[in-house]
Amino acid sequence: MIVDSHCHLNILPEEKVGNLDDVIAKARELGVNRILCVAINPGQWQDVLDLADRYEEVYASIGVHPCEDKDVVVTDEALIAAASHPKVIAIGEVGLDYFHFEEMCAVEGGMKWQHDRFTQHIRIAKQLNKPLIIHTRNSTPDCLAMLAKEGAEQVGGIMHCFVEDLDTAEQAIALGFYISFSGIVTFKNAKALKAVATALPLDKILVETDAPYLAPMPFRGKTNQPGYTRYVVEEIAKLKELPFETVAEATTANFNRLFNL
Ligand SMILES: [Zn+2]
Numbered sequence: 001m002i003v004d005s006h007c008h009l010n011i012l013p014e015e016k017v018g019n020l021d022d023v024i025a026k027a028r029e030l031g032v033n034r035i036l037c038v039a040i041n042p043g044q045w046q047d048v049l050d051l052a053d054r055y056e057e058v059y060a061s062i063g064v065h066p067c068e069d070k071d072v073v074v075t076d077e078a079l080i081a082a083a084s085h086p087k088v089i090a091i092g093e094v095g096l097d098y099f100h101f102e103e104m105c106a107v108e109g110g111m112k113w114q115h116d117r118f119t120q121h122i123r124i125a126k127q128l129n130k131p132l133i134i135h136t137r138n139s140t141p142d143c144l145a146m147l148a149k150e151g152a153e154q155v156g157g158i159m160h161c162f163v164e165d166l167d168t169a170e171q172a173i174a175l176g177f178y179i180s181f182s183g184i185v186t187f188k189n190a191k192a193l194k195a196v197a198t199a200l201p202l203d204k205i206l207v208e209t210d211a212p213y214l215a216p217m218p219f220r221g222k223t224n225q226p227g228y229t230r231y232v233v234e235e236i237a238k239l240k241e242l243p244f245e246t247v248a249e250a251t252t253a254n255f256n257r258l259f260n261l
């Protein structure tokens with residue numbers, strides 16, 4: 001069995017990948033039998049809950065992405081209510097993203113709204129005892145510092161679509177987080193990332209698609225889908241010189257351990 005630890009099943013374009021029954025059937029064919037569908041704003045929460053109800057292999061994560069407009073503020077009560085669905089196993093994706101907010105970053109306190117959103121999600125995750133799904137871009141020192149300061153270690157979680165260096169990965173692991181690799185690790189020019197995947201212990205690694213984005217080789221540039229997690233597993237097996245099954249089983253066991261499944 002393979003687990004796609006992060007995808008956006010609710011926004012897959014049907015004209016590109018077929019309907020969701022087809023997508024799920026194809027995932028099964030490729031050995032992907034567990035999928036975490038991640039919401040990025042409150043407008044998506046009901047959609048991901050509906051998908052979790054509809055498909056046995058689909059679980060859900062509830063949160064507000066750091067790139068959502070600063071006016072998107074949710075109450076603790078709304079987050080807690082959505083997260084009370086029995087198949088909501090995580091809080092996120094949430095985190096810090098400075099890449100898209102250069103002007104605000106240049107102003108003292110200009111990113112307070114993103115920090116506040118992140119702090120709220122960490123606090124609720126701890127209250128509900130659910131791991132966090134972390135998105136970080138051009139912001140990793142601040143992100144790790146906030147995770148440490150807010151006590152995120154209590155619940156741990158996933159550094160999703162990891163693209164940073166080994167030192168960053170090790171700091172996140174020390175805080176109770178797993179490192180999730182997407183299709184980027186299959187790209188020919190991703191040499192540094194391949195080295196990180198090679199170096200990290202197998203019991204700290206997860207795999208994901210982030211579909212519909214970031215399709216792995218040999219589908220780079222096309223629409224991604226959960227079944228393609230298989231190609232990320234293949235790449236990591238190749239890098240680590242391990243049998244495919246060993247990596248599939250270990251990453252699945254890691255996911256199940258994190259979420260008590
Ligand atoms: Zn993300």
Ligand SMILES: [Zn+2]
Pocket residue numbers: 006007008038093210
């Ligand atoms: Zn995502």
